[in-house]
Amino acid sequence: MEKEYGSCYGGTLCASMSQNFDYAKCKAAMEDNLPKSFRSQEHSACAKDGDFYCAQQLATLLMQNSKCYVKFFLPATPGTPDACPSECVNLWKKEQGEHPVCMTLLEGQLKGKYEISQNLTKQLILSNKDPKVRAMADQMPTTMHTFTEVCIHSQALLV
Structure with a gap:
């Protein structure tokens, strides 16, 4: 099913960008990455942590602190002064304590999204018709680091 969506959406997107991108290479990049993106979401849709559905976790984070919600979804740069606001670190740790299954799933999803985004971006750059862009x-x-890698598990980045 995901492969069908990847082919349909990928073909449509690449057709609209065919002035700048090689259609076949663009479509192959989309077909490779879109199903991975879809799969990264579906496995947690019905996951639960006790009576709490993990699908609720995003809304919970957004309603508690929209600034932190955005921080959680953007790549984090180690060593930057505003990378780890204490209010966001505290929120993540609080939710990790209350819903460890869901927060672990979310952490994996975020890392997976970065990897898929990087892969797709590189493939699309390589499918551009302009050699300077390629x-x-x-x-x-x-690599792109998640908020949790930089702010929660930062010891791994100090190596």
Whole structure:
């Protein structure tokens, strides 16, 4: 099913961008990455932590602190002064204590989204018709860090 969606959406998106992108390469990139993106969401849709459905976790975080919600979803840069506001670290830890299953799932989803985004972006850059744009693929970062990697599990980044 995801493969069908990937093919349908990917083909449509790439057709609309065919002036700048090689259609076949763009479509292959979409077909490779869109199903992964869909799958990353579906496995947690019905997951529960006690009586709490993990699908509720996003709304809970958003309603508690919209600034932190945004921080959780954006890549974090180690060593930047505003990377880890204490209110966001405290919120994550509080929710991790209350809903460890859901927060662990969310953490995995966020990391997976970054990996899929990086892969898709690089493939799309390489499918661009302009050789100058394609040459920029080597300048892409090789990793993106999640809020939890930088602010909660930061010891792993100090190596």
